[in-house]
Amino acid sequence: MPTSLPSPPPSPPTSLWHDRGFRALWAGQTASQLGEHTGLMVLPLIAVLALGADAGQLGALRAVGQAPVLLLSLLVGAWVDRWRTRTVMVLADAGRALALCGAAAACLLGGPGLPALCAVAFAVGALSVFFDVAYQASLVRLVDRDLLVPGNSALEGSRSAAQIGGPALGGVLVSLSAAVGAASSAAFFVLSFLSIRRMRRGEPVPEHAPREGGVRRRIHEGVRFVAGDASLRAVGLASAAFQFFLAATMTCYLLFLPRELHLSGAAVGLALAATGPGALIGSLLAARLPRRFGHGPVLVASAAIGDGALLCVPALHGPAGVTLPALLAINVVFGTFGQLVNVTVMAVRQAATPDGLQGRAAATITFAGLGLAPLGSLLGGFLAQEWGLRTGLLAAASGMLLSPVVMVLSPLARLGRTLPTPSRGPTGPPAPAPGPADPR
Numbered sequence: 001m002p003t004s005l006p007s008p009p010p011s012p013p014t015s016l017w018h019d020r021g022f023r024a025l026w027a028g029q030t031a032s033q034l035g036e037h038t039g040l041m042v043l044p045l046i047a048v049l050a051l052g053a054d055a056g057q058l059g060a061l062r063a064v065g066q067a068p069v070l071l072l073s074l075l076v077g078a079w080v081d082r083w084r085t086r087t088v089m090v091l092a093d094a095g096r097a098l099a100l101c102g103a104a105a106a107c108l109l110g111g112p113g114l115p116a117l118c119a120v121a122f123a124v125g126a127l128s129v130f131f132d133v134a135y136q137a138s139l140v141r142l143v144d145r146d147l148l149v150p151g152n153s154a155l156e157g158s159r160s161a162a163q164i165g166g167p168a169l170g171g172v173l174v175s176l177s178a179a180v181g182a183a184s185s186a187a188f189f190v191l192s193f194l195s196i197r198r199m200r201r202g203e204p205v206p207e208h209a210p211r212e213g214g215v216r217r218r219i220h221e222g223v224r225f226v227a228g229d230a231s232l233r234a235v236g237l238a239s240a241a242f243q244f245f246l247a248a249t250m251t252c253y254l255l256f257l258p259r260e261l262h263l264s265g266a267a268v269g270l271a272l273a274a275t276g277p278g279a280l281i282g283s284l285l286a287a288r289l290p291r292r293f294g295h296g297p298v299l300v301a302s303a304a305i306g307d308g309a310l311l312c313v314p315a316l317h318g319p320a321g322v323t324l325p326a327l328l329a330i331n332v333v334f335g336t337f338g339q340l341v342n343v344t345v346m347a348v349r350q351a352a353t354p355d356g357l358q359g360r361a362a363a364t365i366t367f368a369g370l371g372l373a374p375l376g377s378l379l380g381g382f383l384a385q386e387w388g389l390r391t392g393l394l395a396a397a398s399g400m401l402l403s404p405v406v407m408v409l410s411p412l413a414r415l416g417r418t419l420p421t422p423s424r425g426p427t428g429p430p431a432p433a434p435g436p437a438d439p440r
């Protein structure tokens with residue numbers, strides 16, 4: 001019997017903020033980032049303040065939470081290219097909310113213990129891989145390519161707002177009650193779930209490719225594509241250097257602030273929250289500076305200034321009245337220039353990637369960047385134990401400067417004022433055009 005062809009999806013609005021789907025994604029991403037940044041403070045502080053975790057245990061906890069990036073990113077990228085990103089994001093939000101509600105219940109019943117805390121960290125980390133890959137692919141499906149920079153700027157601005165409120169809120173709530181701290185993170189994921197469910201407009205996804213080779217072949221295509229593009233390959237290498245040493249730095253940092261500078265949990269949260277205003281500034285600058293000075297110069301200069309700012313932290317001494325304002329200033333600088341790098345790199349990656357490879361390209365770069373983070377966290381714990389908190393923090397922060405060095409030696413440094421066009425797919429011909437909305 002003849003069947004009617006599916007109607008094409010409606011054309012997206014030309015104005016970013018007139019697009020209901022984008023507004024729902026933006027609001028949900030804001031809530032999700034608040035949950036994530038609150039949780040990133042809550043789980044380590046429960047371990048340090050409530051369970052008395054030492055440097056090695058804290059490093060292990062952070063490594064467990066980051067391990068899903070290494071284990072799942074490539075597989076998730078292959079799946080996301082075949083599914084509606086809305087479906088992936090709402091399921092990830094629901095799962096993270098349930099995991100953190102379980103942690104809150106365990107705190108009320110006498111404490112979760114370090115093994116249970118590690119289980120929660122792993123579950124939240126695994127579901128965050130799904131959400132992060134999906135939202136990056138979702139933006140390309142929702143808006144025209146000439147709106148990618150303002151779209152990324154808006155989404156990264158929401159992350160900036162989360163960085164302002166999340167760590168400070170997490171630090172304060174854990175100081176009052178570990179259960180309330182965990183429950184607050186869960187509540188933000190519920191809000192994200194409710195918002196992203198409102199993305200009702202049909203979402204075009206690439207037509208399903210033939211199934212020869214299955215998921216393994218699709219993963220191989222994504223890796224081959226990123227490895228074969230000089231700019232994307234440099235993004236992956238620079239991200240790997242940055243994330244590895246950032247993970248080591250943060251393990252030392254979260255011990256250095258309360259134990260060496262004698263800051264309270266609320267003060268630690270406030271210091272980390274200072275990256276939020278800086279990131280908000282960076283989001284605003286990212287919509288203008290690359291088009292004025294070129295994407296390459298902005299990337300290199302921002303990475304060098306932002307990463308270099310953290311070298312000042314190990315030099316701090318004295319009472320909280322002196323060290324806390326200095327930490328606030330350092331983190332504002334780090335947040336501003338780090339956000340410039342984040343927004344610019346994401347726009348470059350999205351613009352250089354065909355629609356049919358968006359999820360796999362994002363997952364491959366995430367795998368390259370964050371895959372080494374668990375080892376970095378373990379390295380941070382080792383450095384803190386063997387070299388001391390101050391020397392270990394200095395060594396870890398120095399390693400972050402490898403990232404701008406990689407950029408200088410790559411085509412990224414030569415990118416001009418316009419974004420690159422999509423590269424050809426891994427097998428030669430361009431990727432297929434988006435098909436009708438996938439019903440899943």
